[in-house]
Amino acid sequence: xxxxxxxxxxxxxxxxxxxxxxxxxxxxxxxxxxxxxxxxxxxxxxxxxxxxxxxxxxxxxxxxxxxxxxxxxxxxxxxxxxxxxxxxxxxxxxxxxxxxxxxxxxxxxxxxxxxxxxxxxxxxxxxxxxxxxxxxxxxxxxxxxxxxxxxxxxxxxxxxxxxxxxxxxxxxxxxxxxxxxxxxxxxxxxxxxxxxxxxxxxxxxxxxxxxxxxxxxxxxxxxxxxxxxxxxxxxxxxxxxxxxxxxxxxxxxxxxxxxxxxxxxxxxxxxxxxxxxxxxxxxxxxxxxxxxxxxxxxxxxxxxxxxxx
Numbered sequence: 263x264x265x266x267x268x269x270x271x272x273x274x275x276x277x278x279x280x281x282x283x284x285x286x287x288x289x290x291x292x293x294x295x296x297x298x299x300x301x302x303x304x305x306x307x308x309x310x311x312x313x314x315x316x317x318x319x320x321x322x323x324x325x326x327x328x329x330x331x332x333x334x335x336x337x338x339x340x341x342x343x344x345x346x347x348x349x350x351x352x353x354x355x356x357x358x359x360x361x362x363x364x365x366x367x368x369x370x371x372x373x374x375x376x377x378x379x380x381x382x383x384x385x386x387x388x389x390x391x392x393x394x395x396x397x398x399x400x401x402x403x404x405x406x407x408x409x410x411x412x413x414x415x416x417x418x419x420x421x422x423x424x425x426x427x428x429x430x431x432x433x434x435x436x437x438x439x440x441x442x443x444x445x446x447x448x449x450x451x452x453x454x455x456x457x458x459x460x461x462x463x464x465x466x467x468x469x470x471x472x473x474x475x476x477x478x479x480x481x482x483x484x485x486x487x488x489x490x491x492x493x494x495x496x497x498x499x500x501x502x503x504x505x506x507x508x509x510x511x512x513x514x515x516x517x518x519x520x521x522x523x524x525x526x527x528x529x530x531x532x533x534x535x536x537x538x539x540x541x542x543x544x545x546x547x548x549x550x551x552x553x554x555x556x557x558x559x560x561x562x563x564x565x566x567x568x569x570x571x
Contacts (some may be wrong), residue, residue: 268294269538272328274321274343276300276309278417280334280355286531287332288313292538299324330541332384332534333357338386338419341366348373348381353541354533357384359429360554361560362421369553374551382537382547383554385433387486389533391524392499392506394454396490399508400455401439405491406473408435411481414454422457425558426449426567428477432465432564433549433557438490441469443560443561450568453480497522 271287273280274296287295297316302307310317318324323329325347331498333343333356340361344354348370360383361367374381387393408431419426437444444466450458459480465473486501499506499522512546 266294268292270294270327270536271294272296272318272331273325274300274324274331274333274347275335276306276444278378280332280412281309282530283332283334283355283534284309284313284315286528286534288315288532290535290538292535296327316383321346322350322511325352328352330354330538334384335426338362338420341370344370344371344381346382348377348379354503355382355384355537356551356554357520358433358554359383359421359558360551361426361558364555364559364562367551367558371551371555380540380544380547382540383550383551383557384519384533385430385547385549385554385557386529386533387430387434388415388437388549389536390501391504391527392488392501392522393437395506395522395524396438396488396497396499399495399497400490400492402492403438403471403490404458404493406435406438406471406488407472408485408488409485410475410477411419411483411485412479412483414459414480419457422450422455422461422565422568423459423477424448424461424463424561427479427562428463428475429557430459430465430486430549431475431477431563432560434488435465435473435475436553436556436560437468439465439469439471439473441467441471444468445486446560446567448489448564448567449571450565458565458568461564461568465503465560468510477571492568495555513516524557537542543563 297317328351448463451460455460460478
């Protein structure tokens with residue numbers, strides 16, 4: 263904390279997404295953007311100039327100056343960046359997925375626990391107003407379908423589409439189903455990259471809820487939609503446009519559609535404000551490292567089935 267009571271924040275990795283972490287830390291009332299670190303010094307200087315903060319020459323310098331840090335480097339570098347920052351007693355927001363292996367995730371969880379530090383994982387849809395609506399209205403989900411499509415972008419292809427995009431919906435359905443996973447069935451296809459670019463997964467939970475997830479990063483359009491069916495009600499919601507409808511069954515035959523009253527907000531801003539609040543007040547994050555690790559475990563099992571049909 264600085265002398266005005268603001269949380270001292272930094273960003274490791276200021277590429278496409280990291281720049282927005284920097285922007286939001288510079289805007290929030292509860293945070294002060296101290297500085298940024300990136301392997302690309304010119305990029306770091308550009309973002310630092312834009313948001314009037316320091317450029318750090320090393321992770322060590324970043325960790326020494328900051329209380330909380332966003333780790334927004336490519337997924338395969340999460341562990342090598344997160345561990346030194348934890349050793350410097352920094353609370354972390356690590357972009358999703360937490361790591362590329364369960365072993366690395368366990369090491370991060372262990373290091374954070376030993377130092378009583380917070381690790382939040384950047385499953386941003388949990389902070390989308392659409393998710394807030396579902397958390398209130400989804401009571402007994404029996405069938406969930408989610409579709410997440412995106413045009414091809416070389417950014418993110420250090421991992422397959424399951425760890426790149428489907429991980430969002432895995433985290434969402436784990437929260438909504440609120441039950442242990444009994445089994446997973448998956449298929450996937452490589453189209454433009456060395457790993458799967460299109461995938462489908464069917465997740466069966468112990469409470470008999472079933473989730474069917476479709477994802478593609480070689481689509482001609484963007485789409486992020488989810489449908490949830492439960493006794494007496496059905497909802498169809500759009501994460502991207504933050505809108506949708508809820509259909510209730512009243513009486514024996516009356517089907518009553520309702521527009522969902524969602525106030526549009528920037529999910530990343532909500533997420534970082536929540537992270538700052540958790541650090542300042544020592545609260546457990548909505549998406550902590552354990553939930554991030556559960557989502558990773560399912561994602562890796564889906565990837566294993568795709569690679570070993």
